[in-house]
Amino acid sequence: MVLRPEAVRERLLRLEEVISRLGELRPARKNRSFRDEWAIERGLQLGAEIILDVSNHILSAHFGVSAEDYEDVLRQLVRQGVLDEAMGSRLKGLGGFRNILVHGYLRVAPERVAEFLERAPQDFTDYARAVRRWLERFAG
Numbered sequence: 001m002v003l004r005p006e007a008v009r010e011r012l013l014r015l016e017e018v019i020s021r022l023g024e025l026r027p028a029r030k031n032r033s034f035r036d037e038w039a040i041e042r043g044l045q046l047g048a049e050i051i052l053d054v055s056n057h058i059l060s061a062h063f064g065v066s067a068e069d070y071e072d073v074l075r076q077l078v079r080q081g082v083l084d085e086a087m088g089s090r091l092k093g094l095g096g097f098r099n100i101l102v103h104g105y106l107r108v109a110p111e112r113v114a115e116f117l118e119r120a121p122q123d124f125t126d127y128a129r130a131v132r133r134w135l136e137r138f139a140g
Contacts, residue, residue: 003061005135011054012128018047019128023121041101041108044116047124048098051091054131058082062138070095082134083127090123 022043025036032040055073059065063080067073073095078088097116100108 001057001061003058008054008057008131008135011050012131015047015050015054015124015128018043018050019121019124022047022117022124026117026121037110037113040117041113044113044120045098045101047120048094048101051124051127052095052098055082058131058134070098083130087123087126087130090119091127 022040025040052070052073055077056067059067059073059076065076067076074088074091077083078085
């Protein structure tokens with residue numbers, strides 16, 4: 001597989017859209033409708049999937065590394081120097097949370113969703129910045 005920087009950049013632009021929408025939904029904490037709750041869960045799922053997709057593409061296409069699972073994808077990006085340790089720590093649990101949103105939707109705890117919503121816009125933004133910096137250095 002060949003690294004496709006333009007495909008990565010395109011996905012990061014989509015991530016920015018997700019970040020913006022999540023930011024719009026964050027303030028209305030007490031009076032959220034079920035539609036808002038669904039939109040938040042979908043936004044968090046989409047953001048997580050973009051991050052994991054981009055990360056997996058970089059690992060396999062540029063480094064020739066296969067990750068064991070979603071959590072390993074992020075650990076491997078830290079090992080390869082794409083993300084720093086602090087960013088890796090902040091994203092820890094994202095793969096498992098994505099799996100709960102997709103497969104374990106009967107067990108989604110509203111408190112966990114709220115916790116991820118508080119952190120996600122900044123974490124997702126910082127992830128996008130880190131990947132863009134890495135792309136500038138290694139992929140032109």
